Amino acid sequence: MxxxxxxxxxxxxxxxxxxxxxxxxxxxxxxxxxxxxxxxxxxxxxxxxxxxxxxxxxxxxxxxxxxxxxxxxxxxxxxxxxxxxxxxxxxNPSLFMYNTMFRALCHHPNLYSFSIQYYKRLLVHGFIPDKFTFPFLVRACSMSEDLYLGKQFHDHVVKFGLNSDVFVINNVLTMYSGFGELGCARKVFEESFGFVDVVSWTSLITGCWNSGEVELASSYFHRMPCKNVVSWNAMINGYVRMGRVEEARKLFDEMPERDVASWSGMVSGYAQCGMCVEALVVFKDMFEVAMVVPNEPALVSAVSACAQLRALEEGVWLHNYIVENKFFIDVVLGTVLVDMYGKCGCIERAVQVFNSMIERNVLSWNSMIAGLAMNGCGRQGLSLFWKMQQVGAAPNELTFIALFSGCSHSGLVDEGLMLFDLMTQNYCIRPQVEHYGSIVDLLGRAGLIKEALKFVESMPIEPHPELWGALVNACSIHGDVELGKKLGKRLLELDPQHSGRYALLSNILAAAQRWDDVETVRNLLKDRKVSKLPGNSFVE
Structure with missing residues (x-):
């Protein structure tokens, strides 16, 4: 050097x-x-x-x-x-130099052994750690997920009399909260109650949410003597993570002031809970009423909502806004745009976005392959998979589900079976119900019903009712009434309280004008007092 x-x-x-x-x-x-x-x-x-x-x-x-x-x-x-x-x-480095290194190293969890080494060296040379030493050491423990070492540093905080410094204590609280160690966090908070601040309260509330203690989080929040926008956001994000979006919205409406994180949290919450219309309404209010410039999480959630609603016009507007305002399309934003265009049937735009991405992860590849699959471009999806292998990107379980779907919709039976072998043998991915169901659907769509039945019967796990349902549906499509009736009866034995199973068997029999059998199935539905599943529709 x-x-x-x-x-x-x-x-x-x-x-x-x-x-x-x-x-x-x-x-x-x-x-x-x-x-x-x-x-x-x-x-x-x-x-x-x-x-x-x-x-x-x-x-x-x-x-x-x-x-x-x-x-x-x-x-x-x-x-x-x-x-x-x-x-x-x-x-002979000074204490300031040691603290400088601790501050720098806490952002590099792969190098946190240097922090330990330097801390030991600091003690050997007779230095007494100060209030700037421990916050960065504790953060390094959080980044490195080393709770044991974090507790040791906490002991040294007490030993050197720094447990009355709010800056130090807040970092210790944040560490315990991040690890879900609510008992330790509460103990630190209660022992330091005389000088805690709004950051201390917020860290403890976050710890409650990380431990799933909803009521306790709410209790601490309402006891706070002084709240700021960060503490309000902690509560909103906590409710969102628990899927309690209505309670999050109630708090959101009560907030005395909101920042971009507040708005983003609500947009994300609605989108994650499938309330996509509400997500876009909040996004519109954020943009047009509050005049708050959206951040990347808000944009990602809004685009995701468009994808779920198949709202292409709104999705295109968002994409144009992102480009015109020079937002960097990173791997997360790029992936959600690819997903949106694929689900909205605009596969050319999906390909354009995918090809323009500087960085891609497995979710990016999966979204593009799935988009090609649902738009009838199974062969292009296969080609993309081979390219994925060439660049060294490792596929996962969802990659193969997307590939099987593409093969199924494009009639690529041999390719689909080859991919199933590749998944299990080359990538050592253990097939789940969804993978088996995809192969049954692949064979069933091609009219290879007996082969599909043989595949199901050879499975190493107990076939899920959905697999038998896929087989019965294949029999219905290809007019194999006798096998459909036989498999349909087996399906009713496995899943007797699912009204859709009765409807599926009844439709097969009705198509063959087997009216007596249809009546038998309907009477069976009544005798077993099976509730009919309500229908759903959505008009954008």
Whole structure:
């Protein structure tokens, strides 16, 4: 590393230029404001050149080293590995330097072992941790999901007398709440009750929600002496996560002020609960009445609502708004747009969005394959799957369900069976009921009913009634009345309280004009007092 830095320094081969550059950089490091120092360097390369000058000039000054480390660790172009290198070459780092490293490392859970190492070193060298030490160590434990170590740091908070500092305690509370350790969080809160603030209350409320304690969360919220928009949002998001969207809406309407997270939470809540019309109404109010610029979560939820409603016109408007206002279409937003266009039957636009995505994950590939499947483009879906394999993206259970659907709707029987073998043998994905059902549907649509029956009877798990229902439906489509009647009776034995099963068998018999048998099925439905499933319709 030292040699590389030396070579950077030598790029300034003119001595006077080197000295001028060094003086200017040194002035930046010595600026009275750390914030301005962090913003002053234009790039990591410039910082490394300054570091090179310091080494070549044998310039050693604790203040300068402190600023250099802070810039490497915390500036907008920070490089944590470079910061570690600088820190490990400082012989007697100050407590501020240790805290700088803890602050930087808490954002890198894969490197949190360095935090432990440096903390031990700090104690060995006789430093006493202060109120800026533990918050970042505790956050590192949260990021690394290490509750045991977090509890040890909490013990040290008490040992060093920092359990009366609200900033420290709030971070400990947040850690316990994030882990769902409500008992520990409540104990910390109650022991610190004399100096807790709104952040403390909100952290505890979040812990209640993470532990599923709805009534306790509500109790703490109503006991809060002073609420802010963040605490209101914590309650709204909690109700949304529990599917209690009406209670979330009640709180939303009571809020004295709302921010973008408040609106976004309600849009997301309605969309997640399938109340898509309500989701779009709230989004419209957010946009037109409250004049709040939507954030990405709100846009994602609104587009998702359009997808569920098959509301193409609204979906296109949202897409245009995203583009015109220069929102970055990341993997989440891109995926939901692909899904929306696929479900709305606009497969060309779905392909355009998918191809323009800089980054894709398995959900992106699944959405595109599913969109092709539901629009009768099974072969294109297969081609996309092969491309997915070529780029090293690993498929999951949902990938194959989408592929089977595409094969089924496009009559690609051999390809579908080949994919089933590929799924189980190459990817070691254990088939679920949905996978078996897809293969039954694939064979049934192709009229291969006996093959479908053989497939069901050879399954290693007990066939679900839905599979028998798919077989009976295939018999109905292809006019195999006798087999349909036989399988239909078996289905009624397995699922005697589902009125749809009776209707399916009755329809097969009626199509063959077997009226006596139809009457028998209807009487059986009455005798068993089976409730008919209500029909549903939606007009946009």
């Amino acid at each position: 030292t040699f590389q830095i030396f070579m950077l320094c030598m790029k300034h081969d003119n001595r006077s230029e080197r000295m001028a550059s060094f003086s200017a950089s040194l002035a930046l490091l010595h600026h009275p404001s750390l914030t301005k120092s962090l913003k002053a360097f234009a790039s990591l390369s410039q910082l490394k050149q300054t570091h090179a000058h310091l080494i070549v000039s044998a310039y050693h000054h604790l203040f300068t080293s402190t600023r250099l480390l802070a810039c490497a660790a915390l500036s907008p172009f920070h490089d944590i590995v470079y910061a570690i290198s600088i820190f490990q070459n400082i012989h």
